[in-house]
Amino acid sequence: MSLSAIASKVREGAPLSHADGLALYQHPNLMEVGALANDVRERLHGDRTYFNRNLHINPTNVCVAACKLCSFSRRGADADGAFVLDVDQAVDKLRARLAAGDRVTEVHIVGGLHDGLPFDYFTRLLSSLKATAPGISLKAFSAVEIFFFHRLYGMSIEDILRRLQAAGLDSLPGGGAEILSSRVRKAICPNKCGADEWLAVHQIAHRLGIKSNCTMLFGTVETLEERVDHLLLLRAQQAESAGFMAFIPLPFHPENNALGDRPAPTAAEILRTVAVSRLLLHNVPHIKAYWVSLGLATAQTALWFGADDFDGTVSEEKIYHQAGSLSPQALASGEIARLVCAAGRVPVERDTLYRNVAQASGGAI
């Protein structure tokens, strides 16, 4: 399939095929693929580039999954460096940000699969955060964690989600998808839920009115075919349940984990994946250049390769930094706006559901 044939499909808004996806990955000229993705990005969002003010809370790094790709987890509660935040500590993190005058609109919560915590810990965590800041949006627990809760606490996925929703859960983050392929999952995260289960959690969440994101961890053992399969699985899920807000491509970071002997995907490969995902996921509204993982420079550049979202102010990111990410652990919202403006785009502060909070000013630089 030639690029011009793909281009005309893109112009008509027709879904691209698996072969198209591979052709985009293999096309020798990155700039041509990027141009197509940029056209789609500009058609959907113009120059607008979204970001939010958010706070990351990792309740625990204790995890039974022992994924090879991970640098964050500790095997048991007694392991060196293992921690569990108590609910008050978590609430204090939010309080501290609010007290500093930061208008945080979202808390992003993901953690390890800790088998020694009561379910009540998680509902209390959500309700306490919500009580502290009633207007705040809680984006919490990846599908992997939800599925783990379902197994550990012996409740259906739907029951788990309903209870968390009642405690204040607003949306699900997109993590844990890695590559939706049993071959790849066996190799890099054998103890995580399977691909079908990951998709099932999102399907049920969408049915309950819980929006979510989706991700792809690339650069471990997967083939290009498997990346395209993954994107098409997400697209099919979206066609059915329509609850994904954003897709977030996540390049693998090799430090301090068991897969570390392979090189991390480079900027050229990251930009390619951003572009291919924008083109294949025609029914997912936003593509996020998650600066924590991509690095500021590549995230900024990605805004011209299909991405329309820079993620948020974040403080304080742990998972990627344990794996060697060199980006800062937090950015002030003014700094994000400055980077977006410098890239020639218009920064727009959003809430979790992509409603405009304000058109940000990049200021004079």
Place this chain on the structure above:
Amino acid sequence: MRRLRLSTISFLNTRPITYGIERGLLGQAGKDRFELSFDLPSRCAAAVASGEADLGLMPMASYAASATDLRIVPGIAIASRGPVRTVMLMGEMPREEMTSVVLDEASRTSQLLVQILLRERGLAPTFARAEHDRVVDCIGGQRGGLVIGDLCFAAARRFPFVYDLGAEWTERVGLPFVYAGWVGRPDVLASGDVALLQESLRLGLANLPEIARVWAGQSGEAAALGESYLRENIHYQLGARELCGAAAFLERAHGAGLLPRKPVLRLFENEVRPRAARVSAARSLDSLLAEAADGERLAFEDGQRLYESASLYDLGRAADARRRSLHPRGVVTYIIDRNVNYTNACTTACQFCNFYRPPGDARIHTLTREELGQKLQETVDLGGIQVLLQGGVNPALGLDYFEELFRWMKANFPIAIHGLSPEEVRFLAEREGLTIASVLERLIAAGLDSVPGGGAEILDDEIRRCISPNKCSVATWLEVMRQAHRLGLRTTATMVFGFGEKSDHLIGHLDKLRALQDETAGFTAFICWSFQAEGTKLPLRDDTTATRYLRTLALARLYLDNFPNVQVSWVTMGPAVGQTGLRFGGNDFGSAMIEENVVAQAGAVFKLSAADIEGYVRAAGFTPRRRNMRYEWL
């Protein structure tokens, strides 16, 4: 005025060069000025040497072997960038089985070329010489022949094994091959001659079908063959890449013991009219970008318009297309060298620098021979071929210090010296009361190989007064480079942005570099990066983010139409931005640096090995090749 006697060659490929003169199309000035005679290439050289001719269309090897001091006319050459079709090794057997090769006496350059290429393949046939018209008849059995000129077209149909030496040279070296140029003694040209000679060629290039038709009538070959040969195989420009290709060839010949002297390529210093840009306000951004991507010259205002108004993506795409047409083989080069700062003492006290110590400071250190020797040995051990040697402008160090230092370096290490930026050269001239040219001549005699393009920052005196008031002026920076180029040195050019300069300062900088390059063709590469503010006296008050860098890089690739290479600067911008830069106009990954001090002191912390660099280059879809300062593949 006396008539200028031109000795030329009667091959098809020389006809475009002499076309305007032969047809009397240069007006009365041309008719009065030139007198043309036709010869074989080797005789053409003899005529110039003996003074029978003022200018000869001379093979490069004859130029290099001449005992007289000669100069080359700027801008005009007979060169190839791939297959040439008229310099061929032919035979009844594959070249590996040839026991002897008969060389055409007519061109010394082709003789050296075939010898070098066979030797580099590990082949050692014996060589004999024959007259131009007899070579083809000598070929047979295990005896091959070097066939040159128009005879090749027919002969190539006769023999089963035919090797195009132009193609092989460029495949191997990554540079064009220069066969011949206009050469004469330094004082023969008068004002206006270069322009007339260039006009003669321009008219020839505009009339290729007619030239091919006339040739077809005389030779019995098809006119279409002649025309495609002149259009696709022969290139008439003598630009920076051609000068590098010619230097690479002559140095390889010298290294192989085939040329007695180490050759230096020097151009006539007569004024060269810069190539004009088409100025028209009516063009859209898209058509400007498309034209620039095709290599058309951008006017100052159009460069400014693109910089201010074109989207990052559109600039990048156009620059990528331009890079692709200049470097169609998908090769990204890099060099292994070491950045050595021989002293941190410096009197210029630039606001943006975090490396220097003022005279009298207790932390001043000038490297000892032992320290330097250790660094150089490490460099050689790691496969390094060059040292980038820069200060400090240290008033304690005079010209004799550098002469001794360079001689000592050359005597003890197989390493090229890429050293002393213009500010350091200017300072030596001032300190010693010498001209810039004589300082450079003495440094060259001591071993200087090329000059780094540092200290350019922004070539605008207003900006320089703010950020580096004691550093050389724009005019001096350019003059040092001009003199270096005239003495046969290659140099680079840099630009540092992010000091609060406006687009007219940036484009002005590029414009000055482009004009000098039109004159000397001495710059091999352009490198830019953003100001690294940490720890310096200047506050960061400007956009120095990745996208500003990519935009500037792309614009530079488009504006600097006569610069063969654009380096990405991973040392300052980081490997991710460096790699992305390969899609925004860059074709060179710079150096696998063993040491860097200056920007490291200002917060740039990146380090890459040769293997890392090759990994980034491959991941971006390119083939990595090591190079030297001439951008000759190694």
